[in-house]
Amino acid sequence: MRPFYFSSPTAGVANGPGQPTSVPRTRVLWLSCMAHALHDGYTDMIYALLPVWQADFGLNYGALAILRGIYAGTMATLQLPAGRLARAWGTRSTLAFGTLLAALGYALAGMSGTLLGLCVALAISGSGSSTQHPLASGAVSRVYGRNARGPLSVYNFSGDLGKSVLPAAISLLITIMPWRHALWAVSTVGVLAAAVIALFLPSVPRGEPSIEETSRQNSNGSRSGFSLLFTIGVLDTAVRMGLLTFLPFLLKTKGISQPMMGTALALVFIGGAAGKFVCGWLGARVGVTGTVLATEGGTAALILAVIWLPLTPAVILLPLLGVMLNGTSSVLYGTVPELTSVERTERAFALFYTGTIASGALAPVAYGFLGDRIGVHGATIATAATALAVLPLALALRSHLRTT
CATH class of the missing domain: 1.20.1250.20 (MFS general substrate transporter like domains)
Incomplete structure (x- = not known):
């Protein structure tokens, strides 16, 4: 017997009146989980990097708190604009672009030679991550409809996996290579994830709700x-x-x-x-x-x-x-x-x-x-x-x- 969140491999979503379309549910779920794990991992990866940046840039604890706040602040404040952007671009394009932006932000952080450059890079990465929560969870919700509660718990759980894996990975990488090279390595993962989302995330029609x-x-x-x-x-x-x-x-x-x-x-x-x-x-x-x-x-x-x-x-x-x-x-x-x-x-x-x-x-x-x-x-x-x-x-x- 398959788990409750795989009850149907496809979902009929109305693309408009009289235009039902079949969307592969499991692909939407797993790609959304991938995005959640990556973006949450990027968010918590900063904790492993703060001691390195403190030593490299000579920062005090207040400056370190500001670095963390820049990422979290841009991610939080831009989630509503990300939703509006998705209405114009579509969920797939916006989520892929946001994932690419989050990855490029970390790549720029690896190139930064000043505190200001590091702040700008983190703001760029945080802006990209602002797309993930509303769009990925919204996509899962749309394709599963009234049965979305279970899949959303799987989606929610995937974020914890990312928080466990990526901070541990960056901690390991900075012991065997310079931290800048380590950031370029993890940003490459994000670029690949963005490509996967752009190529394979099904288009989820926005649809109109039924009268009922x-x-x-x-x-x-x-x-x-x-x-x-x-x-x-x-x-x-x-x-x-x-x-x-x-x-x-x-x-x-x-x-x-x-x-x-x-x-x-x-x-x-x-x-x-x-x-x-x-x-x-x-x-x-x-x-x-x-x-x-x-x-x-x-x-x-x-x-x-x-x-x-x-x-x-x-x-x-x-x-x-x-x-x-x-x-x-x-x-x-x-x-x-x-x-x-x-x-x-x-x-x-x-x-x-x-x-x-x-x-x-x-x-x-x-x-x-x-x-x-x-x-x-x-x-x-x-x-x-x-x-x-x-x-x-x-x-x-x-x-x-x-x-x-």
Whole structure:
């Protein structure tokens, strides 16, 4: 029996009234997953490069933070324009161009001899990466229609694979060659990926929704429903990034060794990757509300348990904590198409990703200031309280959903 996300190899998508077209679903899914893995890997690759740039350019920590912020900032702010560009160029052309631009940005970074040149190169690469989230997730959503929740969880999971592989690859490459050559090598991968997308990503017609679908979207896919989903996504991201900021310090107070610290964080990330896959599948079967209540309630309970338990049982709980921390996101991403009309799918994803990326950037700062005032334990408890604040919002979202 094939997995749920391969239930049909093709999807009938209306190209216009009376013009159905057959789109190979699995090819759209896997090429979208490839794009997600590459772009998310490019985004997190910067963390492995910061120490190298610090030594080469003589940068302080503030300048390093600016470099990271330039990439993340351009990626976040240009997602909505990327969606508008796709309406003129088409998803395939825009996504291929964005992937090429992201790769060329890193190639230019390898050629840069000044800090200004490096900043410009990262802005170019971040601009290219702004196309991936709204367009790739929108393409998966279109070809799978009402069955998109499971495939979107696979798409979501693929980003974690890229975050694991590319930073590790660049870390290895800079030990055997100059960092500039290493950047040219990984940029070549991006150029090849752009060519694959341009040649093989099926053209996904934008289509018009049926009368039945329009009626359903008018009643369930309301603006207030999307606003609730957006707020839940922002708070969920804030919990995740806030906790990850304090978790090393929390474990340090329990006496963890430095080598064991790396293992502990790896356990969280492994659990998180599994959570994205499993909870997307779970949301498709037991409903959005129940899954979000379980993951956010479980997150709060496990955060408190990790705070109060001794080191060994706390570490044992970390994979499960990772599942809960990351699991909600797959459910939320899979719900975006349900709360928006077909022709506005890319815009809805762009808005949603912009909000969650901004939350991921700002939440550690906010919790950091709170930690300065009330300490590590108090700030970590605040992340648990934020998770609990999602519960009434999830209940309010129930009335806007086709399935609860």
